[in-house]
Amino acid sequence: MKYNRISKYKIRKIIKCFAEDLTATSTSNLLGINRNTINAYYNLLREKIFLFSLEEERKEPGEFELDESYFGARRVRGKRGRGAVGKTPVFGVLKREGKVHVSIVPRCSKEELMPIIQGKILEGSTIHTE
Numbered sequence: 001m002k003y004n005r006i007s008k009y010k011i012r013k014i015i016k017c018f019a020e021d022l023t024a025t026s027t028s029n030l031l032g033i034n035r036n037t038i039n040a041y042y043n044l045l046r047e048k049i050f051l052f053s054l055e056e057e058r059k060e061p062g063e064f065e066l067d068e069s070y071f072g073a074r075r076v077r078g079k080r081g082r083g084a085v086g087k088t089p090v091f092g093v094l095k096r097e098g099k100v101h102v103s104i105v106p107r108c109s110k111e112e113l114m115p116i117i118q119g120k121i122l123e124g125s126t127i128h129t130e
Helices: 008-019 026-032 035-054 109-118
Strands: 063-071 088-095 098-102 126-128
Touching: 008 026, 008 109, 026 035, 063 109, 088 109, 098 109
Parallel strands: 063 126
Antiparallel strands: 063 088, 088 098
């Protein structure tokens, strides 16, 4: 943003609050920044996400890292990781020194993940996983 006087630390905090789905008012109260400024940053983040989603899907060669993660409420009694109830599985493809592609998947099974991998990575590329 042009002419901003907000430190990089506070900008990272705004992004973290955005990712945690906090309202602009809550973020404003938490960080002590004007709500209109928070709204401007939230709109900028939404625009960047939208433009990124419009980019042409194409396969690329290179080195990639693949991983899945589970997002949701804090840990409740019970299982962690794959067996956790109420968590949303998210699969990510990271091109080393490049962009990240993230997809919400119903299950982290071979049948669900292979089309995503084949749609993003050219044959002969190096893949790193856990």
